[in-house]
Amino acid sequence: MESLDIVRHLLLAVHILGLAAIVGTFFVQMRAKDGFATGVMLAGAITQVVTGLALVGVRQAEDLGVNNAKIAVKLGLAVVVLVAAIVAHAQARRGGKVKPAFHAAGGLAVVNVLVAVLWQ
Template identity: 45%
Template sequence: MTALRYALLVLHFVGLAAILGPFMEQLKEQTKRITMVMVWGARAQILTGLALTGVAYARSDETGYEPDHVKIAVKLLVALAIAGLAEATRKRENPVVPFWLIGGLTLVNIVVAVAWR
């Protein structure tokens, strides 16, 4: 179970990098774009996040640690907002506001994951 958890965690980080990498790269550009890498990264974040939650609940019997339901719900809502924005605006010419929202919400999700105890 531990190996599965670590594999999912690595894939979760790859999804994060797929969103944050193109966002950071385009900060200096005049025109902003939602790339397919960002869209697939958002999809990966949702899928691996759900799988990590399932593993956490499966392990809760043996470790005695109960996952925080509210934290999981907040992270899921933010991830769904990121994926929805990425899916809806990926074909637009210069989606400046959704571009900044996707980057900002990604950073919010990182802060929730790290700082919320």
């Protein structure tokens, strides 16, 4: 196994952990009225965007195929998830209404998973 393969696999593992932070937090707190763990969701969203971009870069460095249309859709969704997580976190710190942004981030993260798995 080449060193870039190891880097790619490590990035993929961290990418999946970021996904778990977003989606896991979302599913556990989906029915909550308040007290949302927005910090966990924000950290997961940042992790997703950073490792996703790094994964594309490593794949291109290894001359592996990249579906640019799929990556553009996934990046767009990931950025919207990140923005929603930032809004939710900011609202939580101010004592504002967190639930809409929290649910938007979690729901769109699930959509992003479906795009990743179903778009071949």
